[in-house]
Amino acid sequence: METFLKQTAPVYNTSVQRNTWSNFISWCTAQEPNRFVWLGVALAGHGCMLTPLTLAVILLNGNNLMFFMIAMVAMAMTLVTNLAAMPTKITIPVFLLSILVDVALIVATTLSL
Secondary structure (H helix, E strand, O other): OOOOOOOOOOOOOOOOOHHHHHHHHHHHHHHHHHHHHHHHHHHHHHHHHHHHHHHHHHHHHOOOHHHHHHHHHEEEEEHHHOOOOOOOHHHHHHHHHHHHHHHHHHHHHHHHO
């Protein structure tokens, strides 16, 4: 007479839900081969277009020194992270944060008339 052993174990199927921030950081990490493109976009686009536009809006609407300094710090954030050769998972979020700061400054300056 033969005896068969059958072992069973419960199977748990857990699905991992990745949040938007994790997806964004993964995408930023995948952009590492394009780091020089991001460097050019950040320095040329931000330094030559967005910051002068922000400063012009600030100057034309009363030259609030606090807004002026915040715009300069936003540009410096992008400049320092790119010149320090940080990985793209740091430089891209800092670049987007500085764009958000500049847009917020433009809106705040035009609404404070």
